Each structure stands twice: as structure tokens, then as C-alpha cells.
Amino acid sequence: MVNVAISVLLWFSAIGCGLLAGLYFAFSTFIMRALGRTGAEAGATAMNTINVEILRSAFMPLFLGATASSAILALIALLRWGEPSSLSMFLGGLLYVVGMFGVTMVFNVPLNTKLSKAGSGNLDAVWRNYLDVWTRWNHVRTLTSTAASSLFIAAIAAG
Known part of the structure; x- marks a missing residue:
């Protein structure tokens, strides 16, 4: 029964991390560039709208669920250290x-909070900084989500 639960967590984490990696990849490769081309007011408005909608979408259960299952798998791995799948x-x-x-x-x-509170007087500077810094950190999320998904797949294969 324990092995079935671990298998379910591994599959959920592998798929969840992969789905979120794809979302982050889209933001990193074309969504943020497209928003950057619309100008500060239009881009910030669109991004603020996305940030509100994402909290009400299926993204949040997947985001939180994949985080919880990934943390649980890391703890299980420590408890079962030495098994073929534990390192992955x-x-x-x-x-x-x-x-x-x-x-x-x-x-x-x-950064999302700062963007949502930016006034029209400093919006250009806030938006330029947001595009640069938010996207840079989003690249990290893309890479780590992809790597985590791959490692969970490796753990499934090793199991």
C-alpha cells in the first residue's frame, strides 16, 4: 500500500511539475516579450489581470498540490535512503x-505585488524592472520545474 501511495505521488509530481514547467516556459519564451511590446500601461494591466485570474484558476490547486507532493517525496526519500529511487x-x-x-x-x-501597487507616475520604471527581474526568476522556475519532473520520472523508472 505504501508503494502504491509513493507511486501515485511520483506520477502526480512528475506530471504536475511538467505542466507547470510548460506554463513557466511559455511566460519565459514569448508571453513576457509580447507583454513588453505592448507598452507599460497595457502590459502592466494585462499582467495584473493574469495575476488575479491565476489565483482563481486550476493553476492554484496544481501549484500547491505539486509543491506538497514534492516536499513529501523528498521526506520519504530521506526515510528510504539507499533505495534505487531515493536520490532522484x-x-x-x-x-x-x-x-x-x-x-x-x-x-x-x-514583484507581482509591487506591480499591482505601481502608480501611473512610476509605472514605466516599475514595468521595465518587472519585465527584466520577474522573467529572470521565471527562467529559474522553468528550469527547476523541468529538472524536478525529469528526476521524478527517473525515480519512477528506478522504482
């Missing part, structure tokens, strides 16, 4: 929780 499970969980969730909370969310 641990590294996948650690990468995802720190590199995706941690980066989101420490960097991307505060």
Missing part, C-alpha cells in the same frame, strides 16, 4: 520546493 526523489523534491516554490514566494510574488 530527494533531488526532485528539493529542486521543486526551493527552485520553484521558494523562488515564487521570495521573488515573483513580491
